[in-house]
Amino acid sequence: MRILFVEDNLRLATLVRKGMEKEGFTVDAFGTIAEAEEAIDMTSYDAVILDLGLPDGDGIDLLKFMREKKKAYPVLILTARDGIDDRVKGLNAGADDYLLKPFAMEELTARVRALLRRPDGGITVNLVAGNIIFDTSSREVSIEGAVIKISPREMSVLEQLMRRAGRVVAKDTLESKLYGFGDEVSANSVEANISRLRKRLAQTKASVSIHTLRGVGYLLSKQAEEQ
Ligand code: CA
Numbered sequence: 385m386r387i388l389f390v391e392d393n394l395r396l397a398t399l400v401r402k403g404m405e406k407e408g409f410t411v412d413a414f415g416t417i418a419e420a421e422e423a424i425d426m427t428s429y430d431a432v433i434l435d436l437g438l439p440d441g442d443g444i445d446l447l448k449f450m451r452e453k454k455k456a457y458p459v460l461i462l463t464a465r466d467g468i469d470d471r472v473k474g475l476n477a478g479a480d481d482y483l484l485k486p487f488a489m490e491e492l493t494a495r496v497r498a499l500l501r502r503p504d505g506g507i508t509v510n511l512v513a514g515n516i517i518f519d520t521s522s523r524e525v526s527i528e529g530a531v532i533k534i535s536p537r538e539m540s541v542l543e544q545l546m547r548r549a550g551r552v553v554a555k556d557t558l559e560s561k562l563y564g565f566g567d568e569v570s571a572n573s574v575e576a577n578i579s580r581l582r583k584r585l586a587q588t589k590a591s592v593s594i595h596t597l598r599g600v601g602y603l604l605s606k607q608a609e610e611q
């Protein structure tokens with residue numbers, strides 16, 4: 385899940401980015417409305433966490449920009465302002481939730497997950513492919529009831545493949561979900577994660593496997609369909 389985080393407090397931005405990445409999210413953090421608008425034009429997000437007091441304007445303006453661009457991402461406003469007026473203004477402008485600073489990291493991730501689970505976000509809690517179940521809420525992958533341990537990045541790859549099980553997922557899509565803008569992207573990162581995932585699936589009793597379509601992307605499908 386790729387999250388846009390707009391926050392001009394660099395320390396807080398880094399803290400939240402790291403905390404959420406540990407939970408398996410990919411986070412692009414920007415400190416100004418201008419940068420965030422550019423990112424929104426270029427990339428697609430699953431949710432937005434938005435500070436209101438930004439150096440080049442009010443976070444509400446970014447909310448309006450997104451609505452004008454028909455970007456229906458769920459938005460959580462994160463701010464130190466606790467006036468009822470501000471809260472109402474944010475919700476009226478189309479925000480979905482509101483969290484006051486200071487906050488606990490756990491509460492923030494729980495709220496973001498709740499936003500992602502909303503029916504209009506088009507996201508289900510459990511992804512199922514063959515005998516693999518991916519619980520997007522607890523970030524647990526299990527095969528026939530046994531939880532398997534994989535890294536957050538492998539999890540992100542598996543999640544994308546499971547969301548489109550039986551269909552081809554472009555390598556670029558996997559790459560964009562894997563890395564925030566700030567991260568270094570090595571040419572074979574997707575391949576490396578796919579290869580580790582394949583090994584994990586082969587070690588377990590997974591009834592699905594990952595197929596490579598050279599130059600196109602990857603596909604998760606039942607092993608019986610391989611022949
Ligand atoms: Ca601020």
